[in-house]
Amino acid sequence: MNHNINSGYGAALAKALHGMVPVTGKLRIVGDSGTANLDMIKEMFVPDPDGQVRFFSTLNAAKSACTANAGDVILVAPGHAEAVTATSIDIDVAGITIVCMGNKENQAVFTFGAAASTIKIDAANVRWIGGNFRANFLDVASAFTLATAPGFSVEKASFEDNSSILNFLSCLTTSAVDNEADDFSFVDNSIYGLNTTPLAVVSILAATLRPIVSRNYASLAATSGGEFITLAAKVVLGARFQDNIHNIVGATGTTTGIFLTGSGTSKGIVSGNLVSSLDTTTELITTAGTGLVFFENYYTGTADKSGKLFPAVDA
Numbered sequence: 001m002n003h004n005i006n007s008g009y010g011a012a013l014a015k016a017l018h019g020m021v022p023v024t025g026k027l028r029i030v031g032d033s034g035t036a037n038l039d040m041i042k043e044m045f046v047p048d049p050d051g052q053v054r055f056f057s058t059l060n061a062a063k064s065a066c067t068a069n070a071g072d073v074i075l076v077a078p079g080h081a082e083a084v085t086a087t088s089i090d091i092d093v094a095g096i097t098i099v100c101m102g103n104k105e106n107q108a109v110f111t112f113g114a115a116a117s118t119i120k121i122d123a124a125n126v127r128w129i130g131g132n133f134r135a136n137f138l139d140v141a142s143a144f145t146l147a148t149a150p151g152f153s154v155e156k157a158s159f160e161d162n163s164s165i166l167n168f169l170s171c172l173t174t175s176a177v178d179n180e181a182d183d184f185s186f187v188d189n190s191i192y193g194l195n196t197t198p199l200a201v202v203s204i205l206a207a208t209l210r211p212i213v214s215r216n217y218a219s220l221a222a223t224s225g226g227e228f229i230t231l232a233a234k235v236v237l238g239a240r241f242q243d244n245i246h247n248i249v250g251a252t253g254t255t256t257g258i259f260l261t262g263s264g265t266s267k268g269i270v271s272g273n274l275v276s277s278l279d280t281t282t283e284l285i286t287t288a289g290t291g292l293v294f295f296e297n298y299y300t301g302t303a304d305k306s307g308k309l310f311p312a313v314d315a
Contacts, residue, residue, distance in 0.1 A: 024071030028062040029055045030108075031077035058082060059098070060089050068123070069095035076131070078102030081109045086116040094123040100130035104158075110143075111136050112168070118145045125151035133159045135168040139195075142173035142203070146181045153185040160192040164221065167195035170203045178207040185211075191218040196249075198222050200230035200261070210238040211268075220248040228273075231262025231290065239268025239292065250277025250301075257286040258299070264291060271295040274307060285310050 056062040059074065059082060066072040072093075078101050082088070089110075091098075100107045109132045110119070117140055126149065133143045143159055146152055154172065161167035171191055174181035186202050193201075198220065202213055213229055220226045228246045246259050259275045270292050275285045280301035286294075298307030 025067060026070070026072050027054065028065060028072065028074045029077060030057070030059050030062045030074060031055070031080050032057050032082075058088075063089075063091055063093055063096065066093045066096050068093050069125075071095065071097075073097045073099065076100045076108040078106045078108070081111070084110050084112045084117045084119060085114065086118060089119045090122060091120065091126050091128075092122040093126075095125045096123075097127040098129065100132075100157075102130075105132065107132055107158075109134060112140045112143065113137050115139055115141060118142055120145050120147060121149040121152050122147040123149065126153070128152075128154045128157070130156050131158070133157060133168075133171075135159075135161045136166050138165050138167065140168045142170040143168055144172045146172070146174045146184060148175065148177075148180045149184070150180065150182040151184070152181065153187065154189065155185070156188045158190050158192075161194040164194045164196065167193065167198060169195075169199040171201050173203040174205050174208060176205045179209060180206065181211070182209040183211075184208070186213045187215055189216045191216065191220070193218070193220040193222060193226065196221055196223045198226050200225070200227040202229045204229065204231050204234055204236060207234055208236045208239075210240075211236055212240045213244065214240060214242045215244065217245045218247065220246075223249050223251045226250075227257060227259060227261050229260045229262075231260070231264070231266060233263050235264045235291075236262075236266045236268060239266060239270075241268065241270045241273065241292075243272040244274075246273065246275045248275075248277045250279050252279050253281050254279045254284065255282060257284055259297075260286040260290070260292075262287060262290045264289075266291040268292050269295065270297060273297045275299045275310075276307070277301055283310065 062074045107130050111134045113136050159171045172186055191201055201218055226248050258277050283299055285299045294311050297310055299310045300307035
């Protein structure tokens with residue numbers, strides 16, 4: 001039985017795929033030999049009348065077929081798998097949306113097999129939804145590296161170390177150039193880290209406007225490092241770091257921020273975060289002097305106890 005987008009089941013399925021996310025441009029599909037119903041998808045998404053291919057075996061190839069700022073969408077089929085190198089995925093087309101279809105482990109898997117393996121974002125207003133990101137090498141520097149990428153968003157993704165020595169150092173790292181990552185969002189993601197000395201989940205390396213890090217869950221084996229966010233000495237303005245859960249092994253007497261490190265004259269809100277580690281002495285969920293304001297954050301270093309408010313309530 002042949003399927004096409006003009007009639008019958010093929011038309012119904014095509015409409016359903018288009019309905020997954022608003023599309024004002026063209027829809028591209030990515031799948032490989034691990035994709036269920038691969039032949040059917042290929043039959044449906046044949047080249048356009050103008051000769052443009054719509055089905056691709058790699059994400060980078062699909063990206064290259066997109067038009068900047070036209071609302072193009074790339075759907076990555078369930079079961080798809082890609083090996084990520086330092087250059088294999090470079091998202092340099094502005095305004096595209098990438099959606100990994102499926103649920104949990106059925107979503108596409110991107111495996112990082114070298115320390116320099118990374119997905120580079122080098123265009124504005126790119127949105128990435130879903131996907132499983134797996135570290136398969138010692139100290140993979142960062143799953144996502146933002147170059148000139150204002151407005152980038154990664155949502156509902158899963159980041160996982162394959163072992164204690166096959167690990168990510170960070171999940172997202174910004175450019176070191178001021179304002180190249182303005183308005184980035186890291187939202188609704190889960191992180192499962194097995195290494196004992198990673199860097200921060202989100203590393204902000206330059207002055208940044210309006211960063212959002214919200215509603216994420218991290219379970220980390222780190223006994224050193226492993227903050228959720230590091231600002232170093234960089235200034236963020238309009239920041240929203242809210243409603244994250246940060247469950248880290250940690251160590252007694254930690255002298256740096258367990259959830260957030262930074263210094264300077266930043267402006268923004270840190271609220272509703274739940275943090276736990278082994279530390280029951282200093283119990284610093286953030287370093288002093290960040291300039292940020294805090295509301296209803298809780299910390300505990302003791303199992304089977306409810307967390308306590310941190311920092312102290314303003315008198």
